[in-house]
Amino acid sequence: MRHVGGARRGLDMWLLQRASAIYMAVFLLVFLMCFLGAGPIDFATWHGLFAPLAMKVGALLFVAALLAHAWIGLREIFIDYVHFLVPRLALYLAFGAIYLGCLVWAVDILWSVK
């Protein structure tokens, strides 16, 4: 049971890890500029930052990139430290489920900003 999944999956994940990192870095810089440009931050300005559709979509893509990046990173850690197949797969699936839940939750959080 040494090989679970195809040999190419590692390359896909390597690439996705870098693509998500670059998107997150760019989004964080853009968000920081919007944040600093919004003036003194109180509830109204903070809430207002997330009002435009473009910000909702950009932020949701950020959360999706973050979750994919985090899952791939945790997978690397589990591969190094969890040497038994069943607990390792259980951890993949548990974090997969938690993170998919987080993605749906993020949609609700962002789109409840009117």
Added chain:
Amino acid sequence: MSIRTNRQRPFFLNLMAIRLPIGGVVSILHRASGALLSLAVPCLLYALMLSLRSPEDYAGVRAFFSGGLGWLISLGLIWALLHHFLAGLRHLGFDFGLGESRQTARRSAWLTLVVAVAVVGLIGLTTLLGGTA
């Protein structure tokens, strides 16, 4: 059912005697900060939800992150994010063949370590003196 079959490999795990080169220190901290951030994601989403829900909850989130435990948590997370970000940039550089010589790699490793700690120290100090902590 073990995935690894070779159980006879030599190993040396005396953490007090292992002397990692600086790149190794930055690398293990990259992993540790990544793990910390990964586990923090649901908590941060919860804070985001509260902060956008109502002015009262927004004030509550601000109060939490500016006082005592919340302040320490936010400094820890900011350090993790900064270190992970800088170490990640360093690795992206390596992917494109930038800064791979031993001397440059050591310098960028020190820079990653020092800048992340220094910025967090600065934020900690200004919030402490500014009375927000």
